[in-house]
Amino acid sequence: MATLAAVTRELACHAVVGAIERQGGTLYCVALFFGPDGYLGLHRKLMPTAAERCLWGQGDGSTLPVIDTGAGRLGAAICWENYMPLFRTAMYAKGVDLWCAPTVDDRDAWQATMRHVAVEGRCFVLSASPYLRRDALPADLHPVQGDAPDTVLVNGGSVIVSPLGEVLAGPLRDGEGILTATLDLDDLARARFDFDATGHYARPDVFALHVDESARAAVTYRC
Template sequence: MTDAHIVRAAAVQISPVLFSRDGTTEKVLDAIASAAKSGAQLVVFPETLIPYYPYFSFIQPPVLMGKEHMRLYEEAVIVPSPVTDAIARAARSYGVVVVVGVNERDNGSLYNTQLVFDANGTLVLKRRKITPTYHERMVWGQGDGAGLKAIDTAIGKLGVLACWEHYNPLARYALMAQHEQIHCSQFPGSMVGQIFTDQIEVTIRHHALEAGCFVVNATGWLSPEQVAQITSDEKLQKVLTGGCNTAIISPEGNHLCPPILEGEGIAIADLDFSLITKRKRMMDSVGHYARPDLLQLQANFDTQTVLKESLEVQPAEQFLIPNLNE
């Protein structure tokens, strides 16, 4: 990509159709179409939007959340499946790169998974949140380093992380060291109130400055009616409000369009890649400002599995049973 390269990005603040994988997927497809009509070449959706973020786990003790956990299993997304096929078709049809968060079901486990579809509809990245946060550990399994990749797409090199993964500086640095140009971040939204909104603001602007890249951040949103669907307890309802901050940030740490702090909407801005060079000329944290002779990051990008086939062939005599009578 040249310094003159410009990409139009869209960050979508959207509410799920609670308890419905298919309903939420339809909203995602409609939002892709809407963003594409505005000229967007990149469309970013919130964390685990499909079918919905497990808000129940934040307000219910583990002993009571079994029913809701099972319902999430039933509506979770298998990769690949008709859901991913539909998003791939939309990406290909409109020629846009799509980043969407899903609750992925892999046999008996759920994962917080980020999917990146290139503009030709190819699924170019499936990564799992490396460490679920606090209450989320009762819902999702852990990811691995295989997804810590800045990937080449039709619009540039993308890196993605979810929510409090941004508080893991080494995870962020792994993407920075691969020279991500656009960082796509995702948060659940509608949690914890203004303090979460403020924390997101600090987090995404700091990463843009430190990485010298654009940050396209999408958060979810719950309507008051949806909050009431999740809990009838008015005290707990207050916990499921605020905390939204859908925004697009330049490599200089500036907002490129007004952020969306409440309700549904699409933030759209043009990303002028010359700003990456402008920022990195002054401070390139993985280039001229780095000190690899003093500080280095060691990363394991292997896919982890419970079953590995041994490549070593043992000599047959090792398996002979000795004759105890001799």
């Protein structure tokens, strides 16, 4: 944490980094936010996916930040949180401009989801997906895909999408690499002119979403 914070302070940049957080005896899948001022906060994954539920803790509404970078508002949805319509709606209502979507989902269907989120939220979507081969894992692990050293376990798929669904970079597959794109932030206003999911295109008289952003502790104390 200290090293990453030092890097973003030195470079005067922002970064969203996936990590494992340990609190007591519980592990959380998290997205960490850093900027020119160092560490800015985190988002804990609300719902572990499939077999992850055997191990990971669940986040609560207290870690759903959208951070104003000065140039745009930055938020994150971790992997299959991107499939949660009410999560997306809550983030749209906070005015997210730069939607970060770290994942290990390398399927073609994920690309469609990233373009959908961009068009629905009228935001830029930056999805990072790793490229992972068997030889990067310890020898005592045996992936279902096979044990040959060059077996590809996760085939990337990182992508950057505009607020109207145009793919600006990627998807990056078949090896490690870095995607870059120049974002025209004026595209945000252009895209929202005729569609704003929680603004002029909403119907609060028909649909309403209530979000509890309080921290939920198992034990509370009164004096």
